[in-house]
Amino acid sequence: MSQTDxxxxxxxxxxxxxxxxxxxxxxxxxxxAILTWTSGISIDLRFTAAGCVIASFVLAYLAWIRPKKDIVxxxxxxxxxxxxxxxxxxxxxxxxLELLYAVSLSILLVRLKYRFGAPAATxxxxxxxxxxxxxxxxxxxxxxxxxxxxxxxxxxxFLRYAAGEYxxxxxxxxxxxxxxxxxxxxxxxxxxxxxLAEQAAITEKSLPRPAWYRQFxxxxxxxxARPLPPEKKNDEGYDAGFDAALDNALLLLFxxxxxxxxxxRGHLRTAETFATRVIEG
Amino acid sequence: xxxxxxxxxxxxxxxxVFVIFTIFLLVASVFSSDVRSQLIWLIPGxxxxxxxxxxxxxxxxxxxxxxxxxxxxxxxxxRIKLINENMIGKPVRIEGVVEKVRFRFLNRPxxxxxxxxxxIAVKMFTNPDEDIHEHxxxxxxxxxxxxxxxxxxxxxxxxxxxxxxxxAGPAKER
Numbered sequence: 001m002s003q004t005d006x007x008x009x010x011x012x013x014x015x016x017x018x019x020x021x022x023x024x025x026x027x028x029x030x031x032x033a034i035l036t037w038t039s040g041i042s043i044d045l046r047f048t049a050a051g052c053v054i055a056s057f058v059l060a061y062l063a064w065i066r067p068k069k070d071i072v073x074x075x076x077x078x079x080x081x082x083x084x085x086x087x088x089x090x091x092x093x094x095x096x097l098e099l100l101y102a103v104s105l106s107i108l109l110v111r112l113k114y115r116f117g118a119p120a121a122t123x124x125x126x127x128x129x130x131x132x133x134x135x136x137x138x139x140x141x142x143x144x145x146x147x148x149x150x151x152x153x154x155x156x157x158f159l160r161y162a163a164g165e166y167x168x169x170x171x172x173x174x175x176x177x178x179x180x181x182x183x184x185x186x187x188x189x190x191x192x193x194x195x196l197a198e199q200a201a202i203t204e205k206s207l208p209r210p211a212w213y214r215q216f217x218x219x220x221x222x223x224x225a226r227p228l229p230p231e232k233k234n235d236e237g238y239d240a241g242f243d244a245a246l247d248n249a250l251l252l253l254f255x256x257x258x259x260x261x262x263x264x265r266g267h268l269r270t271a272e273t274f275a276t277r278v279i280e281g
Numbered sequence: 282x283x284x285x286x287x288x289x290x291x292x293x294x295x296x297x298v299f300v301i302f303t304i305f306l307l308v309a310s311v312f313s314s315d316v317r318s319q320l321i322w323l324i325p326g327x328x329x330x331x332x333x334x335x336x337x338x339x340x341x342x343x344x345x346x347x348x349x350x351x352x353x354x355x356x357x358x359x360r361i362k363l364i365n366e367n368m369i370g371k372p373v374r375i376e377g378v379v380e381k382v383r384f385r386f387l388n389r390p391x392x393x394x395x396x397x398x399x400x401i402a403v404k405m406f407t408n409p410d411e412d413i414h415e416h417x418x419x420x421x422x423x424x425x426x427x428x429x430x431x432x433x434x435x436x437x438x439x440x441x442x443x444x445x446x447x448x449a450g451p452a453k454e455r
Contacts, residue, residue: 053318067431166357166423194394206374243360243398251343277399281362 015119018062022109026102027054032096045094049084052101056080059105063112065119067273072190073112076105127174128258132276135225142223143259147191150179151260154253155190155268157196159246162251162271169200189256195249199242225251225279247278282335287343291407292388295334302327338388341407349441352422361372362398366435368425373437376445377403379417392423392442397418402436418446 027062036043056076063073083097103230129134143151153176160168173193179192180186202209221228225248229240252276257264268275282289293420295355306323308314316323330359356374364373377396384391385408392413413419 067434070431071433159367160367164359164371164373166358203359206358238397271365271367274363274367277362277365280358281398 009270018058019109019113021058022055022062023102023106023160024055024106025051025058026098027051029055030095030098030102031195033091033098035093036097036201046084049094051096052098052105053077054081055102055105059109059112062119063116065113068116070108070112070116073108073116076108079117079166087175128272129280130276132251132254132272135251136258139223139252139255140159140259142188142258146186146256146260147181148180148261150176150181150189152194152264153179153254154259155261155264157193158253158257158275159267159271161196161200162274166200169225170197170204173197173200186224188216188252191216191220192252195245196253199246199249209239209242213242213245215241216248223252226281247281250278251275262276284339285343285364286426287339287346288410289335289339289342290388291331291334291338292408293386294388295331298312299327299330302330310418318345334388335386340407345407345440349422352440356422360398361394361396364401364425364435365436366427369435371425373423375421375437377419377421379413379415380418382413382415391419392419392439394437402446403434403439403442409439412445413442413444417444419443420445 001263021189030047032051033048036048056079058073059073059075063070080101083101084185094207127133155173155174157172160166160172173196174191177190177197179180180190193215195216198214201207216224216228226244229244233243254271258268282291283353289356304319310320320404352372356372358374358376361377362376363406364375375394375396377394377400379392380395380400381393382390383393388408389404390408392405393400394403395401403423404426420441420443421437421441422437422441425435426438427433428436
């Protein structure tokens with residue numbers, strides 16, 4: 001069980017308890033039904049079916065907290081209510097239905113865990129998790145001297161690019177360059193703004209990739225999320241440097257905004273998944 | 282079958298339904314005189330099972346043909362990795378290799394398209410102009426949408442998918 005398996009929203013309850021709750025409630029309800037039936041106790045077996053209903057809601061919750069949603073698991077509470085709201089005349093049929101339903105929920109739980117990934121990672125307020133968090137922390141000293149206005153503009157540029165508003169990116173990035181005061185690590189941030197302005201213009205106008213384009217230099221490498229690729233193209237004519245320049249520029253501006261413009265963190269959270277995808281490549 | 286400039290295709294599912302109900306009708310008409318007396322209605326009704334999907338397919342395909350030039354003008358070429366929830370509603374153009382094709386038999390194919398940066402589901406609500414198979418290199422035009430209307434990861438609602446290269450083999454092997 002990895003750390004990311006802890007469901008979001010309630011870190012006090014370990015994720016494994018939620019996972020176990022599905023078979024425990026569903027099979028537990030069925031077992032209770034078998035016990036009451038074999039011992040001749042005359043009660044409405046719908047009470048034992050409540051275990052399946054609870055297990056369905058737990059499974060739906062586990063599906064909901066994952067970034068990739070499983071529509072089948074999400075709709076199990078509807079089926080649980082439909083199946084068990086109306087009592088069957090025959091006790092054996094009710095018990096068989098509960099057992100089959102418990103097996104189905106267990107299969108769906110396994111499917112959910114293997115096909116739909118881990119729940120969204122939790123993080124303390126004001127922090128980022130995973131490689132993105134590590135990178136942002138690494139760049140913190142370099143971002144300390146950035147003018148707040150430039151850092152805010154970095155957030156705007158990053159968010160505009162994430163939203164596919166490439167026309168705005170060019171304008172905002174040029175504005176960001178003017179706000180840098182030239183001190184400390186400003187050259188790397190200036191290059192990041194320039195790369196985004198250039199690449200946004202290429203995307204906006206649907207131009208082919210140019211042979212010559214703005215790139216980071218080896219002097220900037222300590223601040224970059226990923227190493228600079230070799231400049232030559234591969235056998236298929238693919239130049240990895242063009243995409244790497246964009247990825248590094250996006251991540252550097254995200255880090256600048258996060259570290260030096262605290263007021264923008266809420267907005268940056270809306271594109272955190274995007275930044276994570278970029279850094280995880 | 283071609284109606285005007287539109288190539289209309291009937292799904293295997295529609296043909297299957299038609300065949301099953303034809304067999305039901307044949308068997309029922311052999312054993313029941315009541316059914317035989319209603320054949321004047323039942324036979325046209327049976328053919329409607331084929332005609333209605335054909336008409337719907339024609340309507341959706343002609344609609345897609347009309348909006349494709351709009352997307353060709355407006356869509357921006359992006360890498361798959363850069364497609365995210367903030368781009369919902371934006372027209373995009375991607376190029377990649379088809380890794381999987383699902384639900385073709387429903388005339389609602391879903392392609393998994395991958396490029397060097399990642400993979401994404403491409404959903405189409407009618408059949409494409411040309412038969413697209415696994416490992417084809419394709420260009421996709423479409424809009425970024427949520428997988429389940431308002432929730433779920435971003436996928437592409439495909440307007441046009443065209444083969445632009447020969448069979449490339451699985452993307453991960455390249």
